[in-house]
Amino acid sequence: MNITVIGTGHVGLVTCATLAEIGHRVVGMDCDEDKISLLERGEAPFYEPGLTDLLRKHTGSGSLRFMVREADALSEATVVFVSVGTPPLANGEANLLAVEKAARSVASYGRDGVVVVEKSTVPAGTADRVALTLARERPALRFDVVSNPEFLREGSAVSDSLHPDRILIGSASKRAADVMRRVYRPLLRNGCRFIETDIATAELAKHACNAFLSLKISFANALANICERAGADVVSVADIMGADPRIGRAFLDAGLGFGGYCFPKDLAAFERVAARLGYDFSLLNEVARINEQAVESVVGKVRDALWNLEGKRVALLGLAFKPGTDDTRLSPALDLARRLLDEGALVVGYDPQAGASARAELPQLELAGDPYEAAWGAHCLVLCTEWEEFRALDLRALREVMLYPVIVDGRNVFDPETMRELGFTYYPTGRPAIIPRNRKRLGPGGGPNENGSLSPARRFSRVGVARA
Numbered sequence: 001m002n003i004t005v006i007g008t009g010h011v012g013l014v015t016c017a018t019l020a021e022i023g024h025r026v027v028g029m030d031c032d033e034d035k036i037s038l039l040e041r042g043e044a045p046f047y048e049p050g051l052t053d054l055l056r057k058h059t060g061s062g063s064l065r066f067m068v069r070e071a072d073a074l075s076e077a078t079v080v081f082v083s084v085g086t087p088p089l090a091n092g093e094a095n096l097l098a099v100e101k102a103a104r105s106v107a108s109y110g111r112d113g114v115v116v117v118e119k120s121t122v123p124a125g126t127a128d129r130v131a132l133t134l135a136r137e138r139p140a141l142r143f144d145v146v147s148n149p150e151f152l153r154e155g156s157a158v159s160d161s162l163h164p165d166r167i168l169i170g171s172a173s174k175r176a177a178d179v180m181r182r183v184y185r186p187l188l189r190n191g192c193r194f195i196e197t198d199i200a201t202a203e204l205a206k207h208a209c210n211a212f213l214s215l216k217i218s219f220a221n222a223l224a225n226i227c228e229r230a231g232a233d234v235v236s237v238a239d240i241m242g243a244d245p246r247i248g249r250a251f252l253d254a255g256l257g258f259g260g261y262c263f264p265k266d267l268a269a270f271e272r273v274a275a276r277l278g279y280d281f282s283l284l285n286e287v288a289r290i291n292e293q294a295v296e297s298v299v300g301k302v303r304d305a306l307w308n309l310e311g312k313r314v315a316l317l318g319l320a321f322k323p324g325t326d327d328t329r330l331s332p333a334l335d336l337a338r339r340l341l342d343e344g345a346l347v348v349g350y351d352p353q354a355g356a357s358a359r360a361e362l363p364q365l366e367l368a369g370d371p372y373e374a375a376w377g378a379h380c381l382v383l384c385t386e387w388e389e390f391r392a393l394d395l396r397a398l399r400e401v402m403l404y405p406v407i408v409d410g411r412n413v414f415d416p417e418t419m420r421e422l423g424f425t426y427y428p429t430g431r432p433a434i435i436p437r438n439r440k441r442l443g444p445g446g447g448p449n450e451n452g453s454l455s456p457a458r459r460f461s462r463v464g465v466a467r468a
């Protein structure tokens, strides 16, 4: 089939590559000319495992092309996916201007009988708006609008799209639903569920999924607070809860909280949808509040460890909002960095992929080339994003280069016993902190090691950092 995808961002570009991989002729269209030039050269504008290979394969064969001009991109397409951004307005509602613009483009250049697929995450009722726009702009055009929410996860987006667990189609037209089944037929062979429903249900289901996953994370973070006060272990509590199949273990990891381009904005947008419909879904506000508190709790631990933050050097490992991506949009790590910078700390970060985007968002952030360089001369290190490579760190070497051996583990990556053995002051999330016995809880840390000599890190003098 001839398919055009409007918006070649994290969702649209992966959609382009997946549709080409399953045999369609695909055009990706975007208003960002720089992005399209990059794509025409076979380069992905962001990091996503496996994406560049697919792009090169299909741009090379000619089954995937990229364009800026709407007329060229839309005139042949029997199906048009709309995967433009739906960023939050100041009041939390989704900004749907790009969706409306995409609808106008289809009205101007789309062919008769086109199926317009709403792939962006949008409030219930948006498809009706899209249909009204098409009908007003070009009364003679025959078309159908369907909702096909996207469930991919950044970091595993290509694999998620090629091996989905479900494909959700909301449609009011049998013809359009049949077209969508044809689009996805090669993926349905792998046992993926094809769920057909009405449009509003599909639109709302996507918001419900993201809100519920956010709720699980905030529930774990609320538990973490209680566990820290009660001397219990939130990881074990989550394991015990997760052993019950009615609950499930996924998304019960306490830590710095959720971020990225989906959960925070979708939570706010869903709350606004409910409010507009006359329902006070204040539970969602509470989920957001607990999430903000998660970052504040880490700042509190850094303060507890270092006393005043002014002039202290804090290393952040992981800057992306989650592992596997270079996306730093609404990343909890950058939120933390901002708060530490506000208190006068010197913040140096390392991320396997997201350094450049983090720096673009937060120019005051110092970047390091590897985790040990980030830790070099640091008074404290905070593990922000659970990249696999951080699990394999040489903690002894890390301790040697740090000024104070203090680690705040915002993702419970490290083993508390190992941290104790290595003599770290260790603040996990929702588990008992490890404060070495010979150190006062609120003291500055550091000091002579077991042999009575200062560690190389304590003697380290090349970086201009304060010694409390």
Ligand code: NAD
Pocket: 006, 007, 008, 009, 010, 011, 012, 029, 030, 031, 032, 035, 083, 084, 085, 086, 098, 101, 102, 119, 120, 121, 122, 150, 151, 152, 153, 154, 261, 262
């Ligand atoms: P993005 O910002 O990465 O990409 C959006 C793209 O749309 C940009 O390249 C932008 O230039 C382009 N665009 C905007 N207006 C346009 C127009 N009128 N014509 C052509 N191109 C236009 O956003 P994203 O992360 O891909 O998200 C897109 C949608 O998918 C959002 O609604 C989001 O909530 C949803 N979603 C995102 C994810 C995710 O993990 N990122 C997952 C599921 C759903």
